[in-house]
Amino acid sequence: MNYIAENEQPIRIRVELGNRYISTQQEEKLKEMFANQQNFIVDHIISNVILKQTALDWKDDTAIKLYNKIIRSGQVLNVIGDLLLIGDVNPGGKVVATGNIYILGHLRGVAHAGSDGNKSSVIAASYMSPTQLRISDIISRSPDENAGGMMECGFIDPSSDQIIMDRISHLARTRSDLSVFERRIING
Template identity: 85%
Template sequence: MVTNRCITIKGTRDGLTLFMDDTCAFNDLLKELESVLSMNYIAENEQPIRIRVELGNRYITGEQEEKLKEMFANQQNFTVDQIVSNVILKQTALEWKDDTAIKLHNKIIRSGQELNIVGDLLLIGDVNPGGKVVATGNIYILGHLRGIAHAGSDGNKSSIIAASYMSPTQLRIANVMSRSPDEGDGGMMECGFVDRDSEQIIMDRISTLARTRSDLSVFERRIMNG
């Protein structure tokens, strides 16, 4: 590990990580970075070193980020993999919270009605034939799903659809669509998810999600277990 006044350099198996002191002035950081990049870290004709930049608790504007990238671009010895900061704008944080929040609705979705939400949907009620629910995240229905459900509407194929009683007109996850079930088909406590190998929607018991979607949150696992 090499330590300068504003920049600490740590070697890894993948290349170099540059830790930027978030208490230094940005202009001082740029001056020291210019000095660091001018050092001969690799011999001629070797592959460029991959760089990860850790900004710590420093927020940088788009213009400042472009200055950083430009400094690396002027050096043939380096290629930037990531520029990472612990800080984001409040508006970005609110949008992220909205995208990942679970939205609770206690109602029946009747024929001709459509419910669209951003994030995960927890519906306490039925989706009747001709009704439709759409969510950018997962869909959990504590009731009968007899209409249409579209999870991962913004393209997330890892989304799931789960229902207390599953007999949908149609299931859709991202751009993957399932056929309508045969007359009389349906099951208790079932879920639909996209199989990573076949790129098709698979129907199975909700309990299988602990294995197929181990990245689901604690709240989601609590729903699966009733």
């Protein structure tokens, strides 16, 4: 196979494993083998199967967690994935989710969506008068004179990198990828 000239562009290849599973170490090894011996670079390795644990984590990450309670002052609700809270978040209370936060109730406390860095997360509430909204690492404080609004939603405006508020009904325009099924496909 040495007839490929030294200066020729490497060829990107895709390895299809079919219904086989290989570990990350094996993956590395495979890539190394190709890189050392031929003028190939493994672009990606595709397998029809994933570990059960990965699948469960994945499911956990995209599932909507439903809670039916009042988050009172001093209480913190931590959730992996999306949070659907039926109830209020009172001042001094806090809800944190790695995904989106939807509140069927009055948000008066702190809500932190995309807590592990997902900047496309949104926070929606039937009645929005939070002390603070946090999305990923961006924090916004409510204006000091704020009566709050019905059916509002906060998300990061990509152009200014700040949290902005809009009516929930307008969200479909800016975040059409919100629905879980579509997001799964994108992730996959």
